[in-house]
Amino acid sequence: MEPIPINAIPEPWKYNPSKWSQRLTIVLVASIATLIAIYMGLYQWRLIDTVWDPIFQDQSMKVLDSDVSHQITSWIHIPDSILGALAYLGDVIFALAGSTRRWYDRPWLVILFGLDVIPLGIVSATLIFLQGTVVGSWCFLCLVTGVISLLLILFAYDEVWSSCIFLRRVWKRSGQFSVFWNTFWGRPSLIAQEVASEMAQKRNKKVNTNVGPRY
Amino acid sequence: MWARVIEFMLACWLAISPFIFAYPDDATLFWVSDFGCSVAIAFFAFISFYDPLKKMHLCNLLAAFYLIALGFCAKESFLHYALQNYIVLGILLLMLAIIPTDASQQPKPWRDFYQGTDH
Numbered sequence: 001m002e003p004i005p006i007n008a009i010p011e012p013w014k015y016n017p018s019k020w021s022q023r024l025t026i027v028l029v030a031s032i033a034t035l036i037a038i039y040m041g042l043y044q045w046r047l048i049d050t051v052w053d054p055i056f057q058d059q060s061m062k063v064l065d066s067d068v069s070h071q072i073t074s075w076i077h078i079p080d081s082i083l084g085a086l087a088y089l090g091d092v093i094f095a096l097a098g099s100t101r102r103w104y105d106r107p108w109l110v111i112l113f114g115l116d117v118i119p120l121g122i123v124s125a126t127l128i129f130l131q132g133t134v135v136g137s138w139c140f141l142c143l144v145t146g147v148i149s150l151l152l153i154l155f156a157y158d159e160v161w162s163s164c165i166f167l168r169r170v171w172k173r174s175g176q177f178s179v180f181w182n183t184f185w186g187r188p189s190l191i192a193q194e195v196a197s198e199m200a201q202k203r204n205k206k207v208n209t210n211v212g213p214r215y
Numbered sequence: 216m217w218a219r220v221i222e223f224m225l226a227c228w229l230a231i232s233p234f235i236f237a238y239p240d241d242a243t244l245f246w247v248s249d250f251g252c253s254v255a256i257a258f259f260a261f262i263s264f265y266d267p268l269k270k271m272h273l274c275n276l277l278a279a280f281y282l283i284a285l286g287f288c289a290k291e292s293f294l295h296y297a298l299q300n301y302i303v304l305g306i307l308l309l310m311l312a313i314i315p316t317d318a319s320q321q322p323k324p325w326r327d328f329y330q331g332t333d334h
Contacts, residue, residue, distance in 0.1 A: 003329045045296075076302075077286060077287055077298065077299065077302055078299045078302050078303060082299075082303060086303065086306050086307065086310075089307070089310070090310050093218075093310050093311060093314065094310070096217070096318075097218070097314045097315070097318040097319075098318055098319075099319060099320060099321050101321055105321050105322055105325045106315075106322060112313075186322045186324065186325070187322075187324050188324050188325045188328035193328070
């Protein structure tokens, strides 16, 4: 049995969602968000006196010093901006780990990455965009990180979707939880190999027919 | 491999934390805890480079949970920022400790699987 090519294109995409160029884009964007969140965290730690905001000026500091922010900080014991920075850093770490075949050989990593990017991203972006109504002030850098969260979802969902399709097909074909469970944790089986191979071949055939000569 | 290197760097940071956050001399338990924990993190990161023990980095999950629990449970007000340091370090370690040592390659079971099916 031949190994699946290193840059095999899985269904339903026309590109490999686990390819390095896409994941490094995520790393770059998430790193920017991490730095912004750390900058706001430095203010909440009072290591800097003010927060730069070209649009809303003082409102940024009102948001970072708001009762809501203090309440969250009292729950998590660290400033909420620092928790955000850790979440974005998690995106960086999980985007860097794994090969270009991780959509089928390490599904657990892709799903974990997806959990860090998608639900957490939606929650944080929603909270950030609601700040105007809840706190009554707006924070430019918080809004930037909110937009970045949504961008990250856009960049990451395709890989997660391919892994989900792969796992679902392994589950349906085997009908056994143990096979599904082993596949999820990156343990191979003939069924997992077959499903991954079919997903890659179907896609490659489609791509080939799309780019082939037309008579 | 890079995850283990970062774990080692975090262990170094934890080892010098008592000096950075100026722990009082009578906080002996925290001095010992930080030093012991940093040695354990560095040890588990280091031995993961040896192939038969490459999953030992998972032991750093225990260190991560310990640091987070310490940060949440300890009530010493004079260590306010040091306790936050524990939580941040713990969460970072939690994310890093689950990254496989050979994360950039295909997992070994898959490599073995392909070799096995070739014969």
